[in-house]
Amino acid sequence: MVEVFESIHKVRSYECDLYGHVNNAVYLHYLEFARMEVLEHKGITLDGLKESGFLIVIQRIEIEYKFPAVALDRLRIITTMDKVLNTSGVFHQQIWRIEDEKEIADAYVTWVVVDLTGRPVRMPRVLKDAFGI
Amino acid sequence: MVEVFESIHKVRSYECDLYGHVNNAVYLHYLEFARMEVLEHKGITLDGLKESGFLIVIQRIEIEYKFPAVALDRLRIITTMDKVLNTSGVFHQQIWRIEDEKEIADAYVTWVVVDLTGRPVRMPRVLKDAFGI
């Protein structure tokens, strides 16, 4: 039973480069947007976590660019929790073009929970509960 | 004999998020900036390539975030050509904080040469010459 989260984004003109393609860094914004929607859905905010002494930081991203998105494309971003360990986790995120189900990008995003000094810590209960661990 | 390219960037306030850290997507901008400096050094421009019918597109990025950079940090971005194949290549790129040689990020960037319709093509001579293949 894997929870699957879905976010929708329509490509903006200012996200495109001189090829007319979405710039490759912008896809990481899309992925962040989708992860924040997951957290929001779970009732978690970065601000709230920070007040409790926790930061979520990204440790590693592997992204494969399958096909370039262009302005006005409607995209579906699918996020699933791939793995959760003691202090870290991995999200699997895929981006699809809605119109024709073309795959745009496929990514694995490893995150880690740290305290305010940046040291990895055991995952706080609120995150464990959120992801059913 | 591996050519090593070096680019310098000082972190801007608008590149930082509410943690005060450089946003993880912004590091891909730093890597793109450094790769463009390599091309420029080699006398190659994206515009010129496009006029000859070639686009360089990014196929895959693996990036490990080692330590967060903050506003005003001076960064050194080291770019080397890790591999060059018939239609594609891999850059190895590392970001270091100059002040104390702290490693900030480590990335492998796979690129491919395509024609104006997006189909992979054999690497044009100008790129082969540039990278001594």
Add this chain to the structure above:
Amino acid sequence: MVEVFESIHKVRSYECDLYGHVNNAVYLHYLEFARMEVLEHKGITLDGLKESGFLIVIQRIEIEYKFPAVALDRLRIITTMDKVLNTSGVFHQQIWRIEDEKEIADAYVTWVVVDLTGRPVRMPRVLKDAFGI
């Protein structure tokens, strides 16, 4: 009878700076997004205009920042055509926080139509028709 266009945007975490506020440049992205929605609604694309030999370029922006938006705020961007002249026009754009109708920003954006060499030209028919001039 002034046509009023409305666009909706929910603030993303990566649009916020170390104060937690939307960065002041990002508001211009919101305004561009809303103007593109107006053009799209009118059946006009920048690509299509370019193929006909026309570019729309921004000549001047006056923006007043009334109140800072933060992550997850839902914003309403209201766009009206304030003035249309022979080669240029002015959009009035306002940004409101939906939750409490707080005014976030108020802007006047002057644009001009140029040919591919950057010279101002009389407004093409397709734009005149779109804006009922």
Add this chain to the structure above:
Amino acid sequence: MVEVFESIHKVRSYECDLYGHVNNAVYLHYLEFARMEVLEHKGITLDGLKESGFLIVIQRIEIEYKFPAVALDRLRIITTMDKVLNTSGVFHQQIWRIEDEKEIADAYVTWVVVDLTGRPVRMPRVLKDAFGI
């Protein structure tokens, strides 16, 4: 005796849109970069001000886009303090292309000092001293 500050920036590929021009929002990043260089030169950091209970927020920007910059253009950003009042000030900022002294943009940026609740306050001594008021 007006102090004149100068910042240098070379346009990055990822700052350009599908026209090949620097996106109009990106110029506000250039202006912010230059203002931060002024503050840094004066020994002032946003973080330090925040710890003393002060935020500098932008209240209004008027920017005229004179000529589009493109990738690899080297730009000179000139910043002068146009006016300083009790709780606010105005920077005049101009962007020039170094190669041929072409004017790219001209802007007036009004800022205000607020406390951590967002209320305007009298300018702190450190800022008064910095700008010789």
